Amino acid sequence: FGGSLVGHTVCERQTLRNLASVGVPTRPLTNGSTGRCCVGNSTLPSRFSMASGKKGNVDEDLTGIPPLVEDCIAQIRERGLQEDGILRVSGSAAQIKDLQNLYRKGKRQDLSNVYIHTVGGVLKNYFRDMEKPILTFEAYDDFLQTNRIKEESEKVAKVRSLVAALPIENQELLHKIIIFILEVSKFSEENQMPLQNLAMMFGPTFLRKKDQDRAELLKDLNDVIAVTNVMLLHPMFENWPDDQDLHPARTFSNFPEDEERAKKVRKALDDWYGEIWEKELLRMKRLGLVRATSLLPMSEYSKLDGGAKKEGKKG
Template identity: 25%
Template sequence: MVVLRISRIFKPDIMERDWNLLYPLTTDILILYRMQLEAPVPVPIICDEVPSDLPSYLGRDYHGAISHVDASNLLSGQPNGAYLVRSSKSANGQFHTLSLKFNDKIHHYKLFYDPKSGLYVREKRYDCVRSLVADGLVTMYIDLKAPAILQCLSNANYQESPYMTLNKRKLRALSRENAKNRNLFNDSYNQNSQLAQQILGQTVPDKLEKAHSFKLTTFKGLNWCELCANFLWGFTLQGKRCEDCGVIAHVKCSEKFANDCVPDLKYLRGVFGIELTTLLSAYKAELPFVVTKCVAEVEARGLTTEGIYRLSGFAEEIDAIKMALDKDGEKADLSVDKYPNINVITGALKLYLRILPVPLITFEVHPLLIDAIQHDKKDLQLSSIKHALLSLPKPHYDTLKFMIEHLYRVALHAPINKMNSSNLATVFAPTLIHHPPNIIWDVRSDILLLEIMINNYDKIFMK
């Protein structure tokens, strides 16, 4: 069964061509994999009496406020893998102590609890102490035994074995694929650099860098780190995967990756609530299609609609549009035949902008813009706003420019639609600008800022 599981990680053509090469590889891997199965199993030491201070997230393996010596005595005659949980006077309620027998020695670890993510010793989170101990025993056992095993393998010229050969092939293939994806995006990015320079009035970077978004993950089957090519040990939470591009790494190796993430659409969960730079990198686009599609509908049939953007559409129809855009992407149908009420289109657009993880006007740039509007002289005010906007990431700048230009055109029809720049600024202030929680902010400054930007679109965004 293990051989069958291992075979699934290789492509069929490799299996057919290189079986002679693969057979020794499976032997090497089985040796390493078997080590996990040989690790001690958790043996909880059950407390005879339920302690009065038993926390809700611990079980019968909790012994209350017993001493270091008492814990060692309880574990001394037990097999490797035996464990118990106790409290400590020095902890002041901040943590408990996990006492564990391994390699015939008693070890003690600080055991923490987070109501949102569960129990943990270092970084990994677990639902119960038993799962934590099981994973820890595997890691400790491999750390103890692996050096000797690997030394034996290295004595047999392990660096030239099929295991290392195929993993080096895999890393080279991944590197070529990632480089190809980065080059495709950077080529698309650079094609528009001249236009971007005209818009921004400054030199645009030659390439767009994005950090990986790593998250602890439990992997099924056998997996390798895509930085060092070594096996991911353990049964749960063995390493990290980038949520945007899918690259896999050890926890420590994940800290060494360069800012070379190229998001892959298959890892994105829709488009709503996805960070703007990540979304545009994945789609290799300059503007989010949600914004361009909704704006196109509004400009085609909503510029003269009274109360445009102020009136709300039906919530269920807005949710339907969101689901369609998340599922069908750019192919989603927003036509008048499908959604005759233009207010549901504007509602979906405002929802998209409102739930961006990083607001269109970022937290860092917002104070600069508020300072800029304090100037009494209009020319200095506008030039300060223009300069502050240059600090925005390019995806944010381009999308904000597109939206302000659109709102400027909407305001031109104010005699008919009753939505002048002040009204539009009032509607969009909480949508384009977010504030950190527990901070009281004068929303009137945000409204004034957007009103100035709409009224002076050409002077702020055009050279």
């Protein structure tokens, strides 16, 4: 951390030191063309500033969910859930290949005018073409062995434990696609895509063996589909809201234990920093050394109930 902190409150100076200690780059807080953003009588580190009039100008590397998956799911949710044969009907092979190549190069695309079955093809191919499957090569045999368990509750518990052992990024992607598949199946009367069909379609892309030939694939196919059905029919992720992409382990939990006060702290952070403060903290792999309230300037902290009352270790 470099630069002078003269002219700022004790709380603001400590905040900047805390941010710097976990890798958030900061510079002297001065007005003018120094890359800082002034708010009221105080200033914010540049990583929390507004860029191009938009809140949340944050790198898209916060979760294990690639932009391609995000964009395809968003488009199908918007205009394809009731489309007959969605995720089954083939789109334009040439356009699918072009879109895949563009996303691989980091060039995010506007898919709003792309034929919806082509969008579905891009999504399916992403999972099919993953270098390492979402359930990993290493866990292949363990997942298949769960089909030898006769007691259903025991089988579900074992599959759930294997899912929980996956890398966090894999769990985030699996959580996202499972929620989406279940959503598609809810419109099966319109789109003719019941859950069993979707399990048959996605199962072999989720769970496959390294260097697997066609004969091995066919031999294990029923087990693969059975495991996929377990994941679709039974909750795999506890205490993880459907609309939350981030794994619960990534969430910033350093808030007051009192629920009402925690809500006030969150609202104060939202009001002060905009919508990006939480993502920026998560991007730093959680600020475990910093209390949430220490991110607020003294002027805002004093507005919380209890004034400048110290929260101690519970803050």
